[in-house]
Amino acid sequence: MPMHTPSLMTPTDLTAARARLCDALNRLDQVEQQAGAAARAEALGQVATAYREMGGWREAEWSLKQALSLALALGAxxxxxxxxxxxxxxxxxxxxxxxxxxxxxxxxxxxxxxxxxxxxxxxxxxxxxxxxxxxxxxxxxxxxxxxxxxxxxxxxxxxxxxxxxxxxxxxxxxxxxxxxxxxxxx
Known part of the structure; x- marks a missing residue:
């Protein structure tokens, strides 16, 4: 996945990235209420991808660590x-x-x-x-x-x-x- 720098993103790109982040966070909220660990791990991965796209490295790291914990617990x-x-x-x-x-x-x-x-x-x-x-x-x-x-x-x-x-x-x-x-x- 390419690394993005928010300062190099156009306003349109940044708006689209923020929309993808909101979608991913909404999906995570839905999954946490209804689904199992595998779906939560996938949703956290999507959140991390959205943060990565915006250059939110710390947030992406946190989301990926949470997803990794679930993946290891699942034996996946x-x-x-x-x-x-x-x-x-x-x-x-x-x-x-x-x-x-x-x-x-x-x-x-x-x-x-x-x-x-x-x-x-x-x-x-x-x-x-x-x-x-x-x-x-x-x-x-x-x-x-x-x-x-x-x-x-x-x-x-x-x-x-x-x-x-x-x-x-x-x-x-x-x-x-x-x-x-x-x-x-x-």
Missing amino acids: PDLAVDLQCELAEVTRALAGEAREQGDEGAARAALERCRDHCYAAVAQARHVADPHWEVRVLVRVAEVLEHCGDRHDALALQCRALDMMCRQEAGVCTPAAQLTAPQPLM
């Missing part, structure tokens, strides 16, 4: 991985914002949270059902780490993703579900 690894990736992107933006304001302590703290989310996403990505999606997660996280200045880790993830793609193309990549299945005795 695919959703948790996606939320960890979004949290990594948001905290990277928070670090940039803090640097621009001259607050190096806040920037370092945001970068540490960003790295934590990156590594959590990579660890959780091993448990997703689709190995192709795992590759996309590795590439997404590598891009975030590259922007954080962690070139070595970004390169390692890119190499891992490339290796997985080559194995998938050759037909030797085994999905996680098959790796954990019991082997026949004979």
Whole structure:
């Protein structure tokens, strides 16, 4: 998702972004009264997306953390991985914002949270059902780490993703579900 800077948005764009935020908040209110945790996690993700679009990084981070807690409680690894990736992107933006304001302590703290989310996403990505999606997660996280200045880790993830793609193309990549299945005795 592209990062937006409110000062660069046209008045029309800002009005549309605010309308999407209001819609997302209204949906969240409805869902919290009627639906289960999965719907609440999805609604919180939509709220975070609206905040991100307007450059509301702190609000987006809070919404994503709430959604991640629900996803983890539900045992939904695919959703948790996606939320960890979004949290990594948001905290990277928070670090940039803090640097621009001259607050190096806040920037370092945001970068540490960003790295934590990156590594959590990579660890959780091993448990997703689709190995192709795992590759996309590795590439997404590598891009975030590259922007954080962690070139070595970004390169390692890119190499891992490339290796997985080559194995998938050759037909030797085994999905996680098959790796954990019991082997026949004979």
